[in-house]
Amino acid sequence: MLDGAAKLPKQLMGESVIGPQEVVQPAKGGRDFMRLFKELRQSVANDWGGSKPPVVEEDKEFLEKKERIQELEQQITNASTQAESLVKAQQDMGETMGELGLAFIKLTKFENEEVVMNTQRVRATDMKGLATAAVKASRFYRELNAQTVKHLDTLHEYLGLMLAVHGAFSDRSSALLTVQTLLSELSTLQSRAEKLEAASSRVFGGDKSRMRKLEELQDTIKVTEDAKNVAIREYERIKENNKSELERLDRERRTDFLNMLKGYVVNQVGNSPVNSSFHSNIESPKLCHRDVASANVHVKARNVVAVEFLNRALLYSPVVFEDQIAIVEFYPVGIWRV
């Protein structure tokens, strides 16, 4: 800050030149106020000026990728928000299941303490089964949710990475602006040099002060030319870096998202309370084997959804699902199965 303030008076008084060693750093965040001012002027000329700048972003592939990344970022943001809501809903479900279990534990205890008739004992036994199962289901939901958070966190991570992508795009724009600024400046200096030469040639014997000015101008042109070349090299380097980084991002994102999908689905299946070995110990005198069989059919019908999903996923992404997954129930909606 202080360096920049110290340089400014000299810059305002004399010719200000952006040195070749300085162009590799972006103007923003630097201490060269004159350079900042020049690039700002160029930027305004780009946006509002009638003429096209000397060099523009013409890489179609990059522009398409940039647009795609922006669209992707929007969708990742949306998916990340919905994933958070889903996690919250799962957490609430688990908590309520636990509270329900606790309420029935209290009820069971109460019926057993106040027992007068046999029907109370029967009800207490039924309730105890439900209470225990509800509390267990609540624990499963907690575990399910912890794993869900772990998997869906990938969405949040890639949202964070988008910031880095924006940074890279910003660096590219800054480098381009530096190139544009230097080209404009070079053009200006060259036309001034031409005017000075033309004016000198009209005076017979030459004009010493004009000659001196011309020499200084030519020195400045040389320095600016060098700076321009360095800026162009830097811009090309950034472009190449952008390309390889975007390719890497695409590759890694594909792998990470596929792993996320696999992890999420396997977790939803594997952490179902149904997969535990506890059974219903509620015996209703009115239900017979026919009802039990129909309950099992009901279970199987729900499993079809899970199996269908995984089969299709296997079809589309053979690299993702390497193990055979035994499915019992896709979502832990029911507490237990007979």
Added chain:
Amino acid sequence: MCNLNSKVSDVVLGKEKPVEESDPDYEKLKHYIFELENHLAEAQKHAYRLVKRHREKGQSLSDFGKAVKLLGASEGNSLGKAFSELGIKSEILSAKLQNEAHQILMNFEEPLKDYVRAVQSIKATIAERANAFRKQCQLAETVKLKEIELERQRLHRSEKLAEAEREYNELKAESEQATKTFESIVRLMNEEIRRFQEQKTLDMGIAFHEFAKG
């Protein structure tokens, strides 16, 4: 039965004590019913919340499914298809959860609510029984007092004797009616409790099983 001696002296002395049955079994039953209502109300509240949670999870799954489908469209290729499939299945599961919410509401929460209503009905009967008992006791006291009054008038050969006898007979009939009413309430209550215990055990057993089945 009401303790009439102490009640009479209390009334004479101007002390009003609340008149209640003193049967220890009945006290236990009342305590059971009152406490049961609290526990059941708590359970029913959580059952209703569970219905809400199913709806909420269903909704969030549906929103997640939509978001993931859009993400799949942005990604394209096999990854896009996998996202799209996840989205479709999430939406199917969302519909199942909404259905599940409805099932829990109808087959679990509603029976619990019925259970609470049945207990509240017994509480109302307890209140009726208390009123009938109080009325019976008050009338029994009044009859006793009237009897004393009648004896006094008989001794003094009062000209108001006939009227006093008539009033006494009316009161006695009222008192007997009150006793019958009270006894009938007690009988109905015992039947209600027995029916309540048996029916509710069955109803709740079915409700729990339906809940488990999903």
